[in-house]
Amino acid sequence: MTVIDILKDLIAFPSVVGTPNGAIVDGIRGILEGAGVRVRVLPGPEGDRYNLFATIGPAMVPGYVLSGHMDVVPATEPEWTSDPFRMRADGDRLFGRGTSDMKGFIAAALAALPALTAAPLARPIHLAFTYDEEAGCQGAPHLLPHLPDLCAPPLGVIVGEPSGLRAVRAHKGKAAARLTVRGRSGHSSRPDQGLNAIHAMADALTAAVAQADRLTQGPLDSVFEPPYSSLQVGTIQGGLAVNIIPDACTAEFEARAIAGIDPVTLLEPVREAAERLEERGFAVDWTQTGAYPALFLAARSPLARLLEELTGQEPLAAVSYGTEAGLYQTAGIDAIICGPGDIARAHRPNEHILVEELNACQSMIEALGQRCRL
Template sequence: MFAKDILARLVGFPSVVGTPNGALLGFVRDYLAGHGISCRILTGPEGDRANLFATIGDASTPGYILSGHVDVVPAGEPEWLADPFVLREEAGRLIGRGACDMKGYVAAVLAAVPDLVAMDLSRPIHIALSYDEEAGCKGVPHLLSALPDLCAPPLGAIIGEPTGLVPVLAHKGKASVRVTARGVPGHSSRPDLGQNAIHALVPVLAAATAQAEALKAGPQDLRFAPSYSSLQIGTLSGGQAINIIPDRAEARIEARAIAGVDPEALLAPVIAAAELAGLESEILSSYPALALDAADPLAALAQAISGHAPLGAVSFGTEAGLFQKAGIPSVICGPGDIARAHRPEEYLTLEELEGARAMVVALGQRLSG
């Protein structure tokens, strides 16, 4: 199958984050089996979605992982001009939800499989597909915990998020927390008879805004924009009507950390304020920053196969930090532009798709003989 045809099949599976992905993984499993490659489907604790891992070559020899997530963000925006889960081509653009982020990379990897199978690889190439990346990288930790039983310790991982096929060496880490306040409802004319849950959140919101301001003067890393770690209140909800005392309120707060800073630690003042106010707090997601040394052999390899010199850093996050934390040097390098992700009429160009396939084939060629 051509890369475009594979991408059309992948986009056709509405694998929205938090929903089952068995049909998509079944397609990939059958495709790989058609080329003599077996794979492991690793079901997550949710029970209805899974990761996939496959190896081309000798799994007992250290090799390289090509990693991508197969979940996508929802596509409910009215600006879509056609069904977002039916790939369409217009003037060289392949349009559909996930085409850029990041089923295009997955399609390119799969399209290169026949070439890789025909090579005499001295080191294996692994294909790792994960779920629920868009919910804070929730799926890939389960895959990483299973790696010791799947292959020899890998030499590196290439995570194919959209970077224009420019290798990226670093990104920020992220953690998010949900703080919930519960009150006692009643008529707003008698606040003395109720407890206002939104009011109860105020100390937490104050702690969050104070921490956000303080971080601006904290450690700096000029590779990032902004150059400091950051924190924001992302959502605030509660209340039914202006004349009803709110009996429940919720705030979701995220922190993004420069390399070397623990993103969960940035949330400590928020969590402390919640505890002091007697409110519930729950960490929703957390992944570390990525920081690959420019002198690491993986950086040189990524440059050689992509044809582009590495970029120091980006501010968006990926699963690469989790691979690094697991002891696997990691770099981000995939087709497309992150500015097209999570938007209506998301697209990848044919040229970008074929460029990604060529990069994967080039990796195989460097590992042959």
């Protein structure tokens, strides 16, 4: 099968984040086992979602991991001009949800199987495909503890997020949390008899805005845009009608941290403000909904030099979006970003990838395979 054929099949699996993914896992496993590759399917605690790990070559020799996520964001935008889960070709452009982010990379890795399996590898190439990355990297933490049983400590991980096939050495970390404040309902004419949850939420919102302002002052790292950590309120819901005291209000907060800072700590002033509401009779529910660490790989690390040789381009210092690469680095494994497509096309209607981008990625993976025969 060609890389285009494989991508077409992958796009047809509507593997939306937060939903069961057994169908796409079975589809990928079938391709791998058909090529004689050893596959392990690892269930997550949800019971209906799975990570997949496969090895080409000697598992207990240090090698390289090609990492990608199988889930995609929803495709409910009305601007789609075709079915987002049926790949459509228009000249050199291939349209469909996940073409760039990031089933294109998975398709290129699977298309490279004949070249990778044509002769024995001295160093292995592993494929690590995860679930629910789009929900804050929920699947990868359930894969990483299994690595010591699956393979020797890897020399490096290539995370195939869309980067224009130019390697990237760093990205910010992220933490997200949901806060629900519960008060007491009543008629708006008697505010003395109720507890207004939206008014109470204002304390947490004020703390978030103040923290966001403080973060602009530093610490600073010029490789990032912007060069400081950030915090924002992303959503807020509450109330039923203007003449009813709202008894519940929910808001979601997100922090992004430059390398060296734990993004979870950036949310602490908001959480502390929320907890103080309990002293006024409100019930508070603070739930961390996702977190992953920043990535920072040294410019002259062996993995960065390898990707520069494989791509013919010097790696970029940093990007603004996040990936699973920081999780691998935190686990003690060097990681770098390098994949086909453009992040600007991701999470948008009419997402697409170019045929030449897929072919170039497949060639890069095949070149890595040649290195692993030396």
